[in-house]
Amino acid sequence: MKKLLNTVYVTTDGTALKKDGENLVAEVEGAEKARVPLHMLASVMAFGPILISPALIGICAERGITITLLDRVGRFQARIEGPVSGNVLLRRAQYRLADDATEIVRSIVLGKIANQRAVIRRSLRDYESDMTPAAGDALKAAADRMAMILRRVQHADSSVDLLRGSEGEAALQYFSVFDHLIRSPDTELRWSGRSRRPPLDPMNALLSFLYTLLTHDCRSACEAVGLDPAVGFLHRDRPGRPSLALDLMEELRAPLADRLALSLVNRRQLRAADFRQMDGGAVLLTDEARRTVLTAWQERKKQERQHPFLQEKAPFGLVPYLQAQILARHLRGDIDAYPPWFWS
Template identity: 50%
Template sequence: MHLLNTLYVNTQDSYLRLDNDTLRVLVDDETRLRVPLHHLQSVVCFGRVGVSLPLMHRLAEEGMALVLLDENGRFKARLEGPTSGNVLLRRAQHTQSMDAAFALGIARACVAGKVRNARQVLLRGARDSRSEADAAALTRGAQDLAATLRALPDAGDLDVLRGLEGEAARQYFDRQPLLVKADLRSVFSMDGRTRRPPRDRMNALLSFLYSMWMNDCRSALESVGLDPQVGFLHVLRPGRAALALDLMEEFRSFADRLALSLVNRHQVQEDDFIVSTGGGVSLKPDARKAVVVAFQERKQEEVQHPVLKQTLPLGLVPLVQARLMARAIRQESDESGLVTGYLPFLVR
């Protein structure tokens, strides 16, 4: 699958080799794909994918990155030659992070993606609700988030923007319990967002799903050569992957929707959690496995990407968004010659 001149290899036990000026993908010694090297900027391999040494050498010579991720999309390694633009991209990223206007623009896009996608969750819940009172409350919540979206362009600095984002999150989580089926709310109710540790079952489930999306976003950023530690919306702190947190904002709604689906369909139940004496709540090992399986299955579902104008698995969207963010940081122009800012992935 080609995304922005990157070849993503998902088929397990496949093997990549060099055939003159062509990359050949073999599965069980059968050629499944041939790609001229001049069509590629990089190659990303998921899981058990073999790569011949001659192909590694050629990719390095041509300045094309070879990125190795595990089957879950977590970053493992990156091979690149001496002509790679990785250092230049990171220098541009560090420079742009200190430009207040540029940082505010990227941060505003991240918040807009988060709030707009959260609003879609509430609107869908209102449409599906069997209670008129719940539907009305969810609709009011969606209207509140719409007001936040209208206010974002007037946010003059990061502190104001973060205040709007925080208020939108509070409004969203105030309505989130109404998305749980009525007979399950006593078990899966939540009084706002809590973490470190989560204080109820729904927060524990959300935290686990958020952590997996966080890992995917960090892997995606490293795959395209960005520094996951240097972000725009989130404050820089030692050991904090601020840019990965920035990128993850637009994917939180996918975690929320999966959590609600697992709960409402009884795939995750009351006894799947451990409540510690200190009040913290966590998933049991078997429940964690079930959630991981559901997460991986959800990532295989195809979505329409509004920028690429093509259908692709949800699991590849963070990689596409990371490359779009790299383009914005480089201030590259589009096909019409215009320099565009970062465009978040929006849920329909």
């Protein structure tokens, strides 16, 4: 159990949550593991099979403490809250800003580009001595170009459309050198460009699968804090598209999904034989390969990093929920701006 932003995150299967006086108490196999005063809580997020006593549910409903239930992998299941809720006010603020959210979009774009650039720089730091001079030069040039785009995004008086253009320009730079980040001996796993719906090669199939997992987590994060996952700021509204979830995942794609894809391929945990081509040209992971990716994804989500805004360590798996909660606080006016999550 971990407390961040006045929210308790319960991730250990079989944990029992109960009320003890004015405290929330967490027990595992009958042993008390944590105790938090109720007056310090705004919400509880329970991942997986967590037992919650009726007395705790009742006092949380009475005190305006929301309990959110998610499955083991973080997919939203339900939210328990009392008769008085601020969600309608939060969503009204979200809808008002949806058509004029330049500063939120600027933060998201800054986070995305900075994290893509960090992936390139990490590869240079770790493997430059093993690269050809041409590959090293290409990566350095891309990193320099992305640094220039970052400065423009940060300081220019840009519209949302111009910020979207800068985000696309940085993405072109990033994916133009993505092949230099791949160290697998399998020629089938080389990178020739982004393809989706359907993915037409193994690396695109792997990235698309990981992006789907990340989208599910970001959508659950939006639901968990009361935001409407369909109404975004960077991504335009489209029927059936979780635009806000896609906004949240932009700054997390490179460090969570791309880095994991590269690790699986470069460490040879996935090889060319782990992919199959369908009749229509689409390339998919085999069933066994999907299990390998899912296991690695869950392990990746357990790794901890210092959150740059909270200045506390948090597992990767909680980052979408923390960012959604920070965004909700900004929309409510509790903080002046939405701070992106920077990976280093």
